[in-house]
Amino acid sequence: MSRIVGVSTALPPLSYAQAEITEQIAPMIVPDPAKQGVLRRLHAGSRVDRRHLVMPLERYLEPWSFSQTNGLFIEAATDLAQEALVAALSQAGIAASEVDFIVFTSVTGVSAPSIDALLVPRVGLRTDVKRMPMFGLGCVAGAAGIARLDDYLAGHPNGVAVLVAVELCSLTVQRDDDSMANLVASGLFGDGAAAVVMVGDELAARIDSAGxxxxxxxxxxxxxxxxxxxxxxxxxxxxxxxxxxxxxxxxxxxxxxxxxxxxxxxxxxxxxxxxxxxxxxxxxxxxxxxxxxxxxxxxxxxxxxxxxxxxxxxxxxxxxxxxxxxxxxxxxxxxxxxxxxxxxxxxxxxxxxxxxxxx
Known part of the structure; x- marks a missing residue:
């Protein structure tokens, strides 16, 4: 059986109370003050107390285009991905050069070359590392990524595989959109990343690392x-x-x-x-x-x-x-x-x- 030997997370340094986020963005999403009560009730009922955001809160009030937000996604997602992956590898006691396979997943931005390719020189991954970027799985991709690493390691029992997930959900909130979906999402989703390091069963048997x-x-x-x-x-x-x-x-x-x-x-x-x-x-x-x-x-x-x-x-x-x-x-x-x-x-x-x- 493959084994998880490292799992680490990364969050943008900016963190805001839910009530503060609500007060700032309510006029941006619902310009009509009479309709803002619905947004406030949804945010209050989300059971979310705080969220980390990739930009200062006031910058979300600016009229960003998709190309601008996606450009920010590429820059910030790469930074967070690097932070999470380096920490997970350190926890596992595995060098970046030992990684054979990397899966990267996100649904809140797009990049070609994909973020996993941008990580290769920054983290020190081998240039022959096998890469598999995944887009479109959304919230299920963290669990799916572990399953796909396990699939790979079943055929590579001495291999090292890593999963990196980065989502900058705040960049997808829509201005002047009072649809129920946008109202709920604007009070529920935050920004962050995580990385998982796994090894095949033969390698797991040789290393002293529980998991x-x-x-x-x-x-x-x-x-x-x-x-x-x-x-x-x-x-x-x-x-x-x-x-x-x-x-x-x-x-x-x-x-x-x-x-x-x-x-x-x-x-x-x-x-x-x-x-x-x-x-x-x-x-x-x-x-x-x-x-x-x-x-x-x-x-x-x-x-x-x-x-x-x-x-x-x-x-x-x-x-x-x-x-x-x-x-x-x-x-x-x-x-x-x-x-x-x-x-x-x-x-x-x-x-x-x-x-x-x-x-």
């Missing part, structure tokens, strides 16, 4: 949900598609999918000690918990992450994973389920087990 091993993965794409969640590119950038139907998709599918996945490994919900859920928003986390009948507190770290930094799209579930590893060390053999949803609507689930034999 979560990948027991299994599952992908799901739910039909007739295209218009539930996603982005529509336009002249002013990426306009978010976000409906209340996401929770309905979870209600209809997620419980059966997760229990079926666990059953394939001879397990039930009660056998899993830790749950790493993408903090998509209050209703999403509630739907996850209800679908699995989880005990109170099972998703506490996801709720804490949502409050502290908001929803970081693909990077969010990796932030929760980093918090899980850092705040409460696992015992040998302990099981963890990591999962997220994204556009499609799609789902990715990864079953993890802490290395070592149970005592």
């Amino acid at each position: 979560y091993e990948v027991v299994g993965t599952r992908s799901a794409l739910y039909p007739h949900t295209r218009d539930v969640l996603g982005f529509n590119p336009g002249e002013t950038g990426f306009r978010i598609v976000l409906t209340a139907g996401v929770a309905d998709v979870i209600d209809a599918n997620f419980g059966a999918d997760m229990t079926g996945f666990l059953a394939e490994h001879g397990l039930a919900v009660g056998d899993v000690q830790r749950w790493v859920a993408h903090p998509g928003g209050p209703r999403i986390l509630e739907a996850f918990s209800e679908a699995l009948a989880l005990p109170d507190g099972a998703l506490e770290l996801s709720w804490t992450s949502l409050a502290a930094i908001g929803n970081l799209s693909s990077a969010s579930v990796l932030h929760v994973l980093a918090d899980t590893v850092r705040e409460s060390p696992a015992q040998p053999g302990e099981l963890c389920a990591l999962f997220a949803l994204g556009p499609g609507v799609s789902a990715e689930t990864v079953l993890l087990r802490w290395s070592g034999d149970p005592e």
Whole structure:
């Protein structure tokens, strides 16, 4: 089994209280003061206390074009990606020159060459490193990225693979757009990055580094949900598609999918000690918990992450994973389920087990 030996996060240095963000951007998004009450109620109900932003708050009031915001994305995303990846490699005790495969994911900006290519000289990756940039997976990409690293390492048991996720969601908020999707998104999403370092099973057996091993993965794409969640590119950038139907998709599918996945490994919900859920928003986390009948507190770290930094799209579930590893060390053999949803609507689930034999 491949093993996660490093996971690290990075956030822009600028951090603002949710109430401050709301007061500043409300007139920009909803010019009519009579309609701003809806935005304020949505922001207040998001369960987000603070968010990190890539620009000073007042700069969001300026009339940015898509080319300008995307140019900023390339510059800032590369910086955050470098910070997260260097920290994750250091944590793993692995040199950049040892990396064989890199996956980069984002849905909040585009670049050719992709950000992973820009990292090669900056971080010291080999020029023959295999690269796979992924775009379009959105919030599910953190979980999907771990699964794709596992796929690669299954065929390269002595290999080193890394995942880098960067999302600058604040750059996608639309001016003068009082659609419900934009109102919700403007109070929910933040900016940040994360990186994961994994090694193949033969290399894992030779190095003295505990970590979560990948027991299994599952992908799901739910039909007739295209218009539930996603982005529509336009002249002013990426306009978010976000409906209340996401929770309905979870209600209809997620419980059966997760229990079926666990059953394939001879397990039930009660056998899993830790749950790493993408903090998509209050209703999403509630739907996850209800679908699995989880005990109170099972998703506490996801709720804490949502409050502290908001929803970081693909990077969010990796932030929760980093918090899980850092705040409460696992015992040998302990099981963890990591999962997220994204556009499609799609789902990715990864079953993890802490290395070592149970005592």
